Amino acid sequence: MSGAQTPRPLVRITDVRRVYRQGDLDVEILKGVSLDIGQGEFVALQGPSGSGKSTLLHILGLLDRPTSGIYELDGRDVSGLSDDEQSEVRGQLIGFVFQSFYLIPYITALDNVLLPALYSPAQTGEARARAVELLGLVGLSDRTDFKPTQLSGGQQQRVALARALINAPRMLLADEPTGQLDSATSREIMDLMSAINSQGTTVVVVTHEEATAAYARRRIIVADGRVDHG
Amino acid sequence: MARLSLLLRLARMALVSLWAFRLRSCFVIAATGLGIASLTIIVAAVDGAQKKAVEITDSFGPDAAFVLGGDVFSRAVGQRTSTLTWEDVRRIRQSLPGVYLVVPMRAVVKVSLRYGSSNFVADNLIGSTEDYATAWNWPLAEGRDLTREDVDLAAKVTILGVDPARALFGGENPLGKSILINDTPFTVIGLLSERGFSSGHGSSVDNRLVAPISTLTQRFNLDRKHFRALRIKFHDAANMQANVENLRSFLRTLHGLGPTDKDDFTILTADEVLKFLSMLKGSLVAFLGVTAAVAILVGGFVLANLFYLSVSERAQEIGIRRAFGAPAWAIMAQFLCEAVALTLLGAALGQALGLGLGQLLARLEILEIELSAKIFLLSVGSAVAIGLLFGLRPARQAARLDPIQALRS
16 A cells, blocks of 8 residues: 555545435435445444444445435445446455354355355356355365354354355445354354455444444444544 | 356246246146146047048048938937838949949847857947948958858858957857857858947947848848948049939939929948037037136146246345346246246156046046147247247236345335
């Protein structure tokens, strides 16, 4: 990152609003959020429930669209992309980790890890080798053929982490990744995320747990649909 | 190219999902299987009927006409009038152009036969002149046909059909043997080859024997002037319509019918037989067709409903796939793959079931079936169609789910 040029942020959102229609009422969840996240940052999004932090994460992950405002990802305006194009960007640049793991119950750990590769143009053979490698990295080499129900919560979240990394994303988005785990397991997961971040992957974690937020180098507080760059 | 390889991967994924939800899959396979089974039977049966019709008309002979006394279409069978005479035969032989064979016939039903200790009741004893076998395109398996001499002498000779020959002689050669027909001894001079189809009254055409018409008239004390039917063969099979018209006006003149009188005879040709048979086939198609259509429709609805259920139960899976880069069309393609895979399995089951049942019905002589590659192509084609048609709406619904809503469900 040295040199005369200012590094371009990986994420730049400008005056993003998100309005939901509930019955006859318009509810404004995000009230004009502007935010930059640089390549390789480790950011915690914190705030009370209903503050809009999950909505912000979904918009960052292209799972939701802002009602107005601009979202630039890696220098490209992605807010106006078609559904197919957004899916492609999501598959290639973004990895998700969720509170409830969200593994597909009827396929093996290995096939779960391979799932994002299914929709990317990468070679199946290479993806498979990489999936095995990633499961090794999260300490589950001996569990590749297990179904999610045969794994503990911590193991499931590690499978989910490996899955998030299979397409080598630029940004890892985690929504309360330790919300269902005990503190020891939470530490293991967050240590893994730190290790991933230290390889250059941007990590954004939504959490209300102090111990989890402590791993981040920058905290963003979301309150009542606005951000406070703390 | 990338899409194609994705489709292949989706197809593999679809099979994994089907195995995971095997109970549901079984229901869909069974439901479409029943539909395809009905379809298989209907196609096999219609083809069978078609083949039979061709066989029957072939054996009837494209160059032949069969004249019956009386108007058989407006009178009940027992009331046919005897209108054909020896004079008709003589005049047709003499004066009708294009005719090369005229064979008069009459029949006595239910005659009892005996040979040694074996007894048999034959459905028909046919009286005919010479060239019976030629006139009916019915090759002899053994022995000889009737000759003019047999007829002139009213010889007590007979040609056996396969049924009486088997019943009386078993494996023994009947030629030259003497059998009793209603207690009168006849010598067996020939054996008809096996035809193997029903004559239309539920009895086999092979259940008959033939003797000189003169012998029949004498021994059974029948009307000496009239006989039942006339078999006529023409040189020019391509012009049967003209041949039949000539024959009709000739017979009307011979019988002295005025312009307003109805025919007092009926002329049947292979065309008439074919018309009658295709009428039968038509009702077969209608009946089985409705059955098959209903069965297929039921299969389709079962599929659609179970897929709606599947989409709502697997909403979270859909959300996960969307989050990890699956475009909407890939979700739709996956569910369509699953639907088509199931209906194809249903087609395999249905064909096995349909062919099995068809064989059984054929063996019980309820249906005649004919197997062909057409059955395979039709059932595979309709299976794919059911899968796509009835899977489409649930698959579209799956593709339209909002990823976040789907994840949270």
